[in-house]
Amino acid sequence: MKRALVVGAGIVGAACAERLARDGFVVSVVDPRPVGSVATGAGMGHLLVMDDPPAEFALTLRSRILWDELAPTLSPSVDHAACGTLWVAADEEELAEAERKRARLAAAGVSAELLDSAGLVRLEPNLRAGLLGGLRLAEDGIVYPPAAAQWFLERAGATGERHVRSASVASVESGRATLADGRVLEADVIVLAAGLETRALVRGLPLRARKGHLVITDRHPGFCSHEIVELGYVKNAHGAALESVACNVLARPNGQVLVGSSRQFDVDDPAIDPRMLARVVARATEFLPGLARLKAIRAWTGLRAATPDGLPVIGPLPGASGVFVAAGHEGLGITASTGTAELVADLASGRRGALDPHPYRVERFAEVGHA
Numbered sequence: 001m002k003r004a005l006v007v008g009a010g011i012v013g014a015a016c017a018e019r020l021a022r023d024g025f026v027v028s029v030v031d032p033r034p035v036g037s038v039a040t041g042a043g044m045g046h047l048l049v050m051d052d053p054p055a056e057f058a059l060t061l062r063s064r065i066l067w068d069e070l071a072p073t074l075s076p077s078v079d080h081a082a083c084g085t086l087w088v089a090a091d092e093e094e095l096a097e098a099e100r101k102r103a104r105l106a107a108a109g110v111s112a113e114l115l116d117s118a119g120l121v122r123l124e125p126n127l128r129a130g131l132l133g134g135l136r137l138a139e140d141g142i143v144y145p146p147a148a149a150q151w152f153l154e155r156a157g158a159t160g161e162r163h164v165r166s167a168s169v170a171s172v173e174s175g176r177a178t179l180a181d182g183r184v185l186e187a188d189v190i191v192l193a194a195g196l197e198t199r200a201l202v203r204g205l206p207l208r209a210r211k212g213h214l215v216i217t218d219r220h221p222g223f224c225s226h227e228i229v230e231l232g233y234v235k236n237a238h239g240a241a242l243e244s245v246a247c248n249v250l251a252r253p254n255g256q257v258l259v260g261s262s263r264q265f266d267v268d269d270p271a272i273d274p275r276m277l278a279r280v281v282a283r284a285t286e287f288l289p290g291l292a293r294l295k296a297i298r299a300w301t302g303l304r305a306a307t308p309d310g311l312p313v314i315g316p317l318p319g320a321s322g323v324f325v326a327a328g329h330e331g332l333g334i335t336a337s338t339g340t341a342e343l344v345a346d347l348a349s350g351r352r353g354a355l356d357p358h359p360y361r362v363e364r365f366a367e368v369g370h371a
């Protein structure tokens with residue numbers, strides 16, 4: 001019987017557990033905190049295809065296909081819905097970017113619909129007048145991330161104390177992980193999916209915190225039906241600015257409106273910064289003025305784990321046979337959890353899979369040493 005040990009019960013670790021279990025591994029998971037309670041619990045839950053750069057496109061597209069395959073089997077608590085993404089253009093430059101996105105997507109066989117100003121307002125009447133147009137990806141979706149992580153673990157048979165240990169891993173080497181209390185767990189395959197804290201387990205792994213703020217409102221069914229994202233979001237997400245804000249709004253199936261988001265590099269303090277929160281709300285209200293009438297009930301922050309080139313780190317850890325890294329997904333880890341898990345399982349089984357592993361490999365960062 002092959003044994004796998006997954007370090008971290010966020011959505012990435014949970015998805016890896018589920019995929020490895022399908023390959024016949026007996027999987028156990030170690031995490032000192034509740035399932036999905038760190039970055040996963042802070043995420044919006046948008047499942048989206050990002051069409052650039054090519055390796056992000058390949059991973060998010062493959063991941064969305066895998067989410068669609070899982071969709072009929074997901075439990076109702078996962079709140080999966082195919083709401084679609086509406087990319088909104090506020091100026092001519094963004095409208096040109098919408099057309100470039102459509103062309104890149106079409107070249108890969110992904111359908112997306114260009115909209116003019118009137119088409120936008122027809123789909124989302126709460127958008128302000130005067131926006132120039134946009135791009136609709138009808139097949140993008142949403143999930144409730146902590147419930148999705150729990151669902152993956154249940155499918156992996158990795159629930160209950162025997163399988164999810166409430167413990168912290170202090171170090172790993174080929175075939176064994178040492179817990180903070182000194183106990184040793186042995187496994188044929190070990191997956192390091194500890195989110196931002198993977199940097200404490202892998203020497204030299206260049207992960208940086210990128211803090212985000214979100215606000216959620218009371219239930220206002222019908223306020224919007226798509227995930228509405230300004231096209232400027234792409235510049236913010238991929239840019240190197242220390243601080244940025246972009247409109248990113250979605251309605252959960254229960255009618256609550258989730259309003260984001262911000263990005264701040266190297267801010268590890270989880271406290272809500274009222275100045276950033278005000279910027280997030282002001283930016284979203286510029287696009288959706290009616291937000292000002294809704295009642296906000298809660299705000300929170302989360303830390304994304306960012307890499308220097310913006311791509312996650314997925315692959316074998318050099319010098320530690322059977323140890324794999326699956327971390328650094330920045331703002332796309334909910335989406336990319338399924339594709340990441342498939343890639344980890346393919347690599348662990350020595351299979352050639354749907355994704356080329358090269359762009360995500362650990363050794364692209366020369367400074368990375370052993371666990």
Ligand SMILES: Cc1cc2nc3c(=O)[nH]c(=O)nc-3n(C[C@H](O)[C@H](O)[C@H](O)COP(=O)(O)OP(=O)(O)OC[C@H]3O[C@@H](n4cnc5c(N)ncnc54)[C@H](O)[C@@H]3O)c2cc1C
Pocket residue numbers: 007008009010011012013030031032033034035036037038039040041042043044045046047048167168169170193194195196197198211212213214260261301302303304305326327328329330331332333334335336
């Ligand atoms: C504001 C915000 C909005 C976002 N919105 C989206 C979105 O809409 N769509 C999307 O795709 N992504 C989104 N993301 C990104 C997404 O949330 C993350 O990429 C994803 O949750 C990362 O999952 P993870 O499993 O790698 O990390 P985590 O969820 O952080 O899980 C890591 C786990 O490892 C555990 N751990 C740490 N150290 C150890 C150790 N030594 N031993 C054992 N366990 C350990 C932790 O306790 C934790 O439970 C968003 C992020 C933020 C902050």
